Each structure stands twice: as structure tokens, then as C-alpha cells.
Amino acid sequence: MDPETQPQSDPPIDLGRAAGGTEYSWCRAVPGGTGTTVLSLLLSNPVPFPALQSALHNLHISHPILRSRLTLTPDSRFSFFIPASHDPPQILRSASSSDFHSLLELELNRNPWSDPLDSGPAEGVPVFFPTLYDLPEPGRSVLALRFHTAVCDRSSAVAILMELMGLMGEGGGGSDPEGDKEEPSVLLGIEDLIPKKDTWKPFWVRGKDLVGYSLNGFRTSTLRFEDTGSDRSTEMVRLEMTEEETKRLLDACTARGVKLCGAIAGAALVAARSSKQIEEDRYETYSVVTLIDCRKYLEPVLNEHDVGFYHSAITNTHSIHGGEGLWEVAERCHKAYSNAMSNKKHLTDIGDLNFLMCKAIENPMLTPSSSLRTAVISVFEEPVIYRTSELQQRLGVEDYVGCASVHGVGPSIGMFDTIRDGRLDCACVYPSPLHSRKQIEDLVEHMKRILIEGSHVDEGDSAE
Known part of the structure; x- marks a missing residue:
């Protein structure tokens, strides 16, 4: 279910950090089933896939924490490893005969973080998974954005929704995502x-x-x-x-x-x-x-x-x-x-x-x-x-x-x-x-x- 990822070369140290106290508690909770945040949209118009890919790429650039990979060392220390490269998130796409409600519940129970060491402590697991479900009715679909709650609370999800719709309205963002923009800083934890x-x-x-x-x-x-x-x-x-x-x-x-x-x-x-x-x-x-x-x-x-x-x-x-x-x-x-x-x-x-x-x-x-x-x-x-x-x-x-x-x-x-x-x-x-x-x-x-x-x-x- 997880998108394929390329091994990352050593990124600058300042592109990652250890999980804070509240983030750690969510990292402990998510494998058991609590703390998978889902933002699900029912769309009645056809989704221009390149524009969606570009919009999600721009979200990655604006919010580096969204492209982080959750890592766990053998001594149970969680960290957010943030690759220096701006590789766009892979969007899983599949056809579905389920309705909006059922797909939301499906996403709430998909848990790539059930075993934090599954992918190996060096590579870790992404904290963000986008999925586009094509419904049987022509042009209708459900876009589901699934996050590890440690990196996305409810206020963040609302902001991401607004940003995503704005970027989609611009055709994905328009500007060159690999331009000379300064790398946004990775914010510290709440504590x-x-x-x-x-x-x-x-x-x-x-x-x-x-x-x-x-x-x-x-x-x-x-x-x-x-x-x-x-x-x-x-x-x-x-x-x-x-x-x-x-x-x-x-x-x-x-x-x-x-x-x-x-x-x-x-x-x-x-x-x-x-x-x-x-x-x-x-x-x-x-x-x-x-x-x-x-x-x-x-x-x-x-x-x-x-x-x-x-x-x-x-x-x-x-x-x-x-x-x-x-x-x-x-x-x-x-x-x-x-x-x-x-x-x-x-x-x-x-x-x-x-x-x-x-x-x-x-x-x-x-x-x-x-x-x-x-x-x-x-x-x-x-x-x-x-x-x-x-x-x-x-x-x-x-x-x-x-x-x-x-x-x-x-x-x-x-x-x-x-x-x-x-x-x-x-x-x-x-x-x-x-x-x-x-x-x-x-x-x-x-x-x-x-x-x-x-x-x-x-x-x-x-x-x-």
C-alpha cells in the first residue's frame, strides 16, 4: 500500500529533528489505531491529475514536515527525517464502488504506521499519503489525504484544505517548485x-x-x-x-x-x-x-x-x-x-x-x-x-x-x-x-x- 520510495542520501541535519513530547505520545498511539488524520473530499468534477500532483508537490515544499519520514531507532527514539530533495508525493489511484462515507472509514483504518520498524529505522515511513478514488459515476471521485496526527492537527488539516483548493484553482501552483525559494524552516514541537x-x-x-x-x-x-x-x-x-x-x-x-x-x-x-x-x-x-x-x-x-x-x-x-x-x-x-x-x-x-x-x-x-x-x-x-x-x-x-x-x-x-x-x-x-x-x-x-x-x-x- 505504501508508495515506493528511493533511498535518500544524507540530508543536511537541519532538515530533520527528534519528535517532541506530544509528538512522541502520538507516535506511540498511532500503531494501536488512534491518530490517523484523514481529510476526505467528494468531487463532482473530473480531477486534472497533473494539477493535483503539482498542488501536492507545492504543499510538500511549503510544509517540509509533510514530506518527512517517521523513523524509530532500536532504543525507541522517534525522529522526523526530512529528505533534502523535493520529490513529489506519490498519489495512489484506484477505482472504487464504495460511497464517500465508506471510503472515509476505509482511510481512517489504513495504518502504514502499525509497525514503525517495518521499513527499517534508516528509511522510516512517510507521514502523508494521498489517494484518489475514481467513483463509478463519470467525473466523480473522492480525494483522501491521510496524515500521521503528530504532524497534522485539525487546524493544520483545515489550512491544508484551503491551500490545496487555492493551488488547484491555479492549475497546481504555476510556479517552478524547484526555483530559488528559500527552504522553509522545520518548526519545533509544542513543548x-x-x-x-x-x-x-x-x-x-x-x-x-x-x-x-x-x-x-x-x-x-x-x-x-x-x-x-x-x-x-x-x-x-x-x-x-x-x-x-x-x-x-x-x-x-x-x-x-x-x-x-x-x-x-x-x-x-x-x-x-x-x-x-x-x-x-x-x-x-x-x-x-x-x-x-x-x-x-x-x-x-x-x-x-x-x-x-x-x-x-x-x-x-x-x-x-x-x-x-x-x-x-x-x-x-x-x-x-x-x-x-x-x-x-x-x-x-x-x-x-x-x-x-x-x-x-x-x-x-x-x-x-x-x-x-x-x-x-x-x-x-x-x-x-x-x-x-x-x-x-x-x-x-x-x-x-x-x-x-x-x-x-x-x-x-x-x-x-x-x-x-x-x-x-x-x-x-x-x-x-x-x-x-x-x-x-x-x-x-x-x-x-x-x-x-x-x-x-x-x-x-x-x-x-
Whole structure:
């Protein structure tokens, strides 16, 4: 499945670097099935293959990390080896009778990184694989871009989508990619860019936090597991709202001072508790992971065009007894992660959470039923907001989804939310058959009802 590659001569040392702490944790997670990022586009117009090849070549040049090869030494040290040459990425092309949704799930479960030493420590494995699927209908296709999450977070994927469409609109880029352009620098990992004043934490506080995170992990509840013994894969369902429903939801969030991520997390917790069909007054404690894009907190400040993984996570637990309404739980979710950010835990706790993530990978028995579930749901602090452009229409981009696999270590549901042309569209990924498609479809449909019904409360009314 991997494209053929030519052995590389010794590149300049400054074209590669060792993986940072967060990148290392993703390198540990990806072989088990979590951390394959996929950006998939449904195209209704024929794809000019040379223009696509040229556009991807230009992306390689603009973002050297995308042409890197992940290497692993016998002493388990991961590095990004970046060849000095600008060889274009090989695009795998194949015919397929599958639909857009099925091809997205197929890509989420293709894992060239399942054995990091498979290709030998010297050559390594590419971190980026493009595939073009020709559909049976004339001119229709699916373009799938698959990345190792260590080099491409959600913000990077959105930026790559915008850049790729821009380059395709120009016929691939137009300029000579081997011209006299200065080689872009390879950015450092997130830990090396956090201001020193924001990384310090007393030793005893760090130990206390590690113990606290560990104990919370033991006492938290999960969704019902349906099959804990079979091999797992990642599947996806979508939560979609109309423009009117989305506007009411966002207005309700604004009226209560709650971000959309708080409302989504709140709906998930209410729906998860309801799915258990247990006594009304019995409390269950659930974990929520909120993912924060840290680019604006770094030195130097980065933007979304700085490709890499620059998110951090905040983990909070919430006890739910079954009588709460949406906004009561949503406000608690919002307040918990906001307070953590005020205390800069999105910067100081990166190392702690990476350590615990790796410990869970090494010791699955530390998680309920050895499921590797670390939370009920993960949400992003901010949604992706996008409006269809004339260029997108001209290129024939009918649909697109960006998300990442979660069937190794991770949440029961990972929410990748987009507000597209005013409509909420969430890709909800989950580990199967640990959870069944029907189970997650029912849960997501319940979440949607909770959000819609909660949004109908008049602005002057108190929260439920």
C-alpha cells in the first residue's frame, strides 16, 4: 500500500529533528489505531491529475514536515527525517464502488504506521499519503489525504484544505517548485515553543495532579461496551443541523455565556447518562476532554498555516444524576475547562497527560474492561467555521470531512465540529465494535434532540 520510495542520501541535519513530547505520545498511539488524520473530499468534477500532483508537490515544499519520514531507532527514539530533495508525493489511484462515507472509514483504518520498524529505522515511513478514488459515476471521485496526527492537527488539516483548493484553482501552483525559494524552516514541537513562565509547576503539584488524573480515571463511568474482545476499527456518524437550528443553538449559547463545545459536551453527558436506564438519583461520573489550539499561546505565535500538532488537552470530570437539563450541565462543562485555562493547565499539564496516555497504552488494564477509553467524549474548544467559496464550487467540492481515528487509546466519541454555511456538521468518530453503529447513532440522535429542544428556551428564561 505504501508508495515506493528511493533511498535518500544524507540530508543536511537541519532538515530533520527528534519528535517532541506530544509528538512522541502520538507516535506511540498511532500503531494501536488512534491518530490517523484523514481529510476526505467528494468531487463532482473530473480531477486534472497533473494539477493535483503539482498542488501536492507545492504543499510538500511549503510544509517540509509533510514530506518527512517517521523513523524509530532500536532504543525507541522517534525522529522526523526530512529528505533534502523535493520529490513529489506519490498519489495512489484506484477505482472504487464504495460511497464517500465508506471510503472515509476505509482511510481512517489504513495504518502504514502499525509497525514503525517495518521499513527499517534508516528509511522510516512517510507521514502523508494521498489517494484518489475514481467513483463509478463519470467525473466523480473522492480525494483522501491521510496524515500521521503528530504532524497534522485539525487546524493544520483545515489550512491544508484551503491551500490545496487555492493551488488547484491555479492549475497546481504555476510556479517552478524547484526555483530559488528559500527552504522553509522545520518548526519545533509544542513543548519547545511554550513560554518558560507558562511551563513551570512545583514538583509536588505535578505529583498531586498526576495522582488526581489517575484516580479520576478509575472512578469515571463509560458508555456501555458491546464487544470488548474483537479487533477494533474507527467508524463515523454525522450530527447535522439546519441553518435555523444552528442559529438558535448558537444564540442560546451566547445568551448563557457558554461556548458551543460546552453545549455539545453537556448534551453528550445527559444523553450518556440517559442511555444507562439506571435509577434517577444515582450519580455517574464522566470525563470530558477539551482540545485547545495553543498556537496563539506560543513564542513565537503561530497560525493555522504552521503545519504540525499544536493542540493540548484539558480533562475534566462531571457527576450526573439524571435530573439535570442541557444548560445546567453545559455551564458546568464550560466553567470547568475555562477555569483550567485560567490556571494555564492547557500549557502546564501537557507533559502529565502525555505521560498518562502512554501509560494507558502500555497498560490497557488500567482502563475499564481494558477498553483504552480515557473519556466519554472529546470536543474542540472552537468549531471550524467555513463558507462555501466560488472556487470550491468551480472545483466541484460537494462535500468534505476531516477527522481522526480513535480505536486505540481515546474517547468513546470524538467530535469534529464544523459550522458550514451556517449549519452545524459534526463528524462523530468512535471505536467499533466496542460501540455499535446503532448505539452511537441513537446517542448522537439523542444529543441532537437535546440541543434542539434546549435551544427553544426563550432568552429570558433561566437555564434548565
